[in-house]
Amino acid sequence: MAATLSTLAVTPMHSVAQTTASAAQDALARAPLRVEIDAPTDLRELLNRHLDVVRLLQAGAPGEQEFNRLLLAAPAQVRALLETEGYFAPLVEVQRAEAERPARIKVSPGPRVLVGRVEINAVGALGEALAKPDAADPNLLRLWRRVTNAWPLPEGSAFRVSDWSSAKAAVLARLRAERYPNAAIARSEAEINAEEHRAILRVDLDSGPAMVFGTVRVEGLSRYPESSVLNLKTFGPGTTYSEKLLLDYQERLIKAGQFGGVSVSTEPAGIPGQLDVIVRVQEQSAQQLTLSLGFDDASGPRVGAEHVSRRVFGTDWTGKGVAQLGKNKQEFSTDFYSYPSENLYRWLVGAKRTRLVAGGQVTVDTSARLGRTRDTERIERTYYGEVLYATALNRDTGERGTASAYSANYFWVHRDVDSVLLPTRGLTTSAQLSTGYASSTIAANGPFTRLNARLTYYQPLGSRTNRWYAIGRIEAGSVMARDEVALPESLLFRAGGDQSVRGYNYQSLGVERTNSKGEVVVTGGRYLATASAELARPISEKLSSFWIAGFIDAGNAGDKLRDLDPAVGYGLGLRWRSPVGPLNIDMAYGRRTQKWRLHLTVGVAF
Structure with missing residues (x-):
């Protein structure tokens, strides 16, 4: 028969027969001390983590006197723990069988408050x-x-x-x-x-008193002008205090590129109702050279170099030169950006030359552009004029053609996500509009308009303890020009690759044409449509930054809408959500090619 702890735990029972009592006592003394908790699963886990008597047993072999003392105190401790979970009228009973070592704590939590x-x-x-x-x-x-x-x-x-x-x-x-x-x-x-x-x-x-911003004080500058810090703020003296304004200001300073560390804080201004803003910066070096070795769909194995000058010839301009050398793609570019003005606009000047081998064709694009850009918390805008000159060589036939284009361009990105680096909820939208005039040595000349848009949606699914994360992406593009007008290949569309349709080579999907040898080669098309769906979740609670994912992509490019025959790819992937952005490793199967392909990507594409 079971009895409560107050009856059993302190003084062992004695029977009339002394030998029987001694044997029972000896057996009880030799058995290990144990405690069993009879409670609903979630509460049992709580009690196993925090009850003193359980923790005593986990720490080692306790003495029976200490065990009994904590067992006597257990009901009060159980009630206190259950109150933290909203159970204020539980029934708690501690039982211990006369001839057995285990103690049993039975808990009926009752209704939750x-x-x-x-x-x-x-x-x-x-x-x-x-x-x-x-x-x-x-x-x-x-x-x-x-x-x-x-x-x-x-x-x-x-x-x-x-x-x-x-x-x-x-x-x-x-x-x-x-x-x-x-x-x-x-x-x-x-x-x-x-x-x-x-x-x-x-x-x-x-609430305390309402506060406004006072003056801004900058500390840590020696190499760069104070305007490089002050021009990035969007508030002034008398502006109502907002934590978001300070965080946005700090983020813009970090993204500006001149500073390796930024701290934005406030302190009393000495005037009632005012807070001065203190900006502490750690300057980056004026010159930086980075060498790289990697692999991607476009280039295959590649080596690269990047040089950044954060104050070109002592002026308020930043310059960046990049060289990427790969088997299938070689790219050289140089860009110059002015320091932001008070309205956050920068001037930009750039030039780029790219050589790409894809689909049996070698294209060489040379471009130059001049414009302005403005990047705020959610919206990025870029306006620029561009001159593009391209040559295309069919490696099978030896046919060569040239084309050029002169265009005005507007690029717009809107980010409404919970995190720019590691988004899990929200929507990103990017759109580009180009309009201009194209000329060619192999076809007619004429005006053109190019539209390209991309939407990516992030949505968490399930409960907090069983969370999944969904990502959906669609992209569409169109070039509007007369059929007889030839455009540079880089203004046309192709699909395939890491950020397009996985399971296929970079830009290997497009318009299939038959060359003079009867072989099929791929060129760009005037229309693009792709879509992607992905579902991911953390591998485990302890490895919360490592996710597994399943995905399916589909899409293609074509010269006519009716020619958009979607190629499908699907597979599994591993995600590492690092502090500087995601690293994605995907193994994808292309149904059209019936081959598996490995894809590696770093960062989030907008």
Whole structure:
């Protein structure tokens, strides 16, 4: 018969027969001490992690006296632990059989407490402003609405102490992020009605005074002008405090390229209601040379060199020269960017020469461009004029042609994602419009317009403990010109490769033509359509930065819409979500070629 701990654990039972009692005691003393927890799975895991008596056994062979002491204290500790999960009326029984060593803790948690009502109140300057009848500032009303909407613990949800703490932190952080950086929790209360299994939650947020920005002070400059820092800010003295403005400012400074480390903080200005902004930078060297060795679809094995001059001949310009030498692709480029002006625009001047061997054809493109670019938190815009000269050689027939194009271009990128480096939720959109005039030695001359757009959607799926991540991508392009107008090959479209249709060589999909030898060669087409779907998840909780993925891609390029015969590729991949961006390794099968192909990519394409 089982008995409670108070009956058994301290004094062993004695029977009338002394020899029987001694044998039972000896057997009990020799058996190892054990404790079994009878509770729902999630609560059993909680108790196994935190109960003192369990932790004592895990640490080694304890003495029976200490074991019994902790076993006596276990019911109170179980109740305290269960309260953190929202169970305030559990039944806890500790049992120990008379002739057996194991102890048993039986737990019936009872109903979980649910959130019954939530009260979030503003006190201090914000509370006084909102309390004015018919005179509250609409901006403050919208701010308070954003604060209360940040509350993640709605009525009817399960009450947990950890969720209660996180919810308070969420609304406080939201209030501190805009206008009131010194906000604090003046009072918080969770009133638990154990009989009705209901919690009434109250939080009073003291906003403190509203703050505005004062002056900006820069520390750490010696090599670059102060304007290289100040021109990147989008606020001035008197601008209402916003944490987002500071974070965006810091991100722009990092992306500018002159600084290896950037810190943006605030401190009291000495004037009530003002915060000065302190920018501390660590300058990069004025000159940098990088050598590389790698492999990709376009080049095959390749070697490369990149030289960056962050102050070209002492001017407020940055220059970058790149050389990439591979088996199938060789590329040389040089670009110059001015330091940003106060409206964040940069001037750009660039030139590039590319030689590409693909589909039995050798193309050499030479281009030069001049324009302006502006990069903000979510939107990147580039306007430029370009001159392009291209030659194409059919290696099988020896036929050679030249074409040139003069164009005005607009490139636009919009990023609405949770992380630019490692997105898991949101949408990115890129679009390019080019219009100009093309001429050729082998066909007619004439105007053209080129459109290209790409959308990538990120969406997490499933629960927090069983999370999957979906990625969908579509891309479309079109060149509009008279049929008899020949365009440089680089203005036409091809598909295939890492960021297009996996399972196929880089730009190996397009218009198939038969040469004079009767062989099929691939050239660019005037239309493009590709799509991709991918589903990924972390390998394990401990290896959360390593994901496995399954994907399917389809698409092609053609001279007519009706000629777009999609090629399909599918496979499996491994993802490493590193601090500097994702590294993707994919093994893809191309149905059309009936071959497997390895793809390696670094970073996120927009």
